Amino acid sequence: MNQASHHVVVVGAGFGGLEFTRALAGAPVRITMIDKRNHHLFQPLLYQVATTALATSEIAWPVRHLLRKRKDVTTLLANVVGVDRAGKRVLLDDGSSVAYDTLVLATGARHAYFGHDEWEPFAPGLKTLEDATTVRRRILLAFEQAELEADPVKRQALLTIAIVGGGPTGVELAGTIVELAHDTLHGEFRNIDTRETRVVLIEAGDRILANFAPKLSDYAGKALERLGVTVELGRAVTLCDAEGVVFGDKHLAAKT
Ligand SMILES: Cc1cc2nc3c(=O)[nH]c(=O)nc-3n(C[C@H](O)[C@H](O)[C@H](O)COP(=O)(O)OP(=O)(O)OC[C@H]3O[C@@H](n4cnc5c(N)ncnc54)[C@H](O)[C@@H]3O)c2cc1C
Structure with missing residues (x-):
């Protein structure tokens, strides 16, 4: 059990969130990684799945498994719907919340249709x-x-x-x-x-x-x-x- 008192919450286990978490290895903090999906996705190869060249399992890995050796990291499967900055809590869609000292939002981007x-x-x-x-x-x-x-x-x-x-x-x-x-x-x-x-x-x-x-x-x-x-x-x-x-x-x- 990690006893560090400073709690870093990272939302998003994409390249950004994972790299940030990797860089914090050994720091005197405990980390909670929250992602609404159970897997990290290697987006650059999505087109190969879309065209049958690769199976889905070849470009996605369970976040929990990727972080299994990091005893300082707790992985949560949850959808973040808001942030209470005054109260320093991230709000989850089931009505619960997670307290943080430092928050990292690495939720990525969505595609757009140029107004269409x-x-x-x-x-x-x-x-x-x-x-x-x-x-x-x-x-x-x-x-x-x-x-x-x-x-x-x-x-x-x-x-x-x-x-x-x-x-x-x-x-x-x-x-x-x-x-x-x-x-x-x-x-x-x-x-x-x-x-x-x-x-x-x-x-x-x-x-x-x-x-x-x-x-x-x-x-x-x-x-x-x-x-x-x-x-x-x-x-x-x-x-x-x-x-x-x-x-x-x-x-x-x-x-x-
Ligand atoms: C088809 C395609 C091809 C690409 N090809 C290349 C390439 O060849 N080379 C290159 O350098 N880049 C490429 N990119 C870009 C690259 O994949 C992105 O820049 C990179 O994935 C962004 O990383 P990120 O961590 O910011 O976000 P993401 O990788 O999108 O990760 C965001 C994470 O946040 C989670 N999340 C989002 N909202 C919430 C929420 N409300 N609650 C909880 N979790 C949430 C998501 O589930 C996801 O896991 C490509 C992208 C696409 C789509």
Whole structure:
């Protein structure tokens, strides 16, 4: 039992919360780590779960297990809904609270839709394991529905996947979805040719990977086109619904 009197509460066992806790090893404090999920998630590989390359268990580890050797750390599975700064307590959703001397909030970020929250049902985010398995399920079910679809126009819409946003996640997803369709699934269906799948990456700016050097954007764009991805630049998506997306004056029929 750790007898240190100074109590540090860390909310969030992502990279931030875990690294902070690691850095406090040996300090004269006792730590309570609170996370609303029982696992730490390696978000950079979510796209691999979304595209069937990895299983969920390969990118998530129980927080309790990760911290098992740290006798100074107590791990709690709980949802923090508020902070009472005057009373120095974090408030949990079951109505209880945890007292702290020092509080570290490392709760991460959420995805956003640039003011278009109505798009969420058609285009889930990619921040949690549930998001990744939702994306995976939708992609795989689109192929299954295309296999059953007799109408060639509807079939093509089922075999068209639109990705909005040419940042690192959009680029990684585009590359792996096209590999899944053109290589991994090729030969497993009888009524469709999965190599006819269209993956369209739509970026409002004038290049993908805008945070990288222009020559790397250019290289990535050419590599994606070689793989079979269509890269659309310079037009923002203005509508996204169950039938597809609109960017500029173009409507792209895409069920995923
Ligand atoms: C798809 C994707 C790909 C990425 N690729 C890369 C990459 O290649 N390289 C790179 O450097 N970065 C990458 N990132 C970014 C990187 O993953 C984040 O910067 C990093 O995870 C942020 O760490 P964090 O600790 O701030 O938050 P998070 O890792 O999000 O952790 C926050 C934690 O807080 C918990 N939490 C939230 N709210 C509450 C609450 N109310 N109560 C209790 N617990 C709560 C959550 O359950 C979570 O465990 C990627 C991110 C995504 C989504």
